Amino acid sequence: MATRNTDGLRYPSIDELLKVIDSKYKLAYIAAKRAKIIKQDGFSSVDNKCVKPVGQALEEILAGKVTAEF
DSSP states (O other): OOOOOOGGGSSHOOOOOOOOOOHHHHHHHHHHHHHHHHHHHHHHHSSSSSSSSHHHHHHHHHHHHHOOOO
């Protein structure tokens, strides 16, 4: 069973996420798009701590599983 997120909004860290995606606006856009897909499919490509689709999408971005080209 996966470990649950007990850090609230501090996980995943925005500072760590901005090392992967160079703009918080791009990060929000990518996370929203991926969260929508996660919600529809019910599948995430990483072992998630977060329960909600947006948190799961952010975890995938942090793990390098999601990329986007602008």
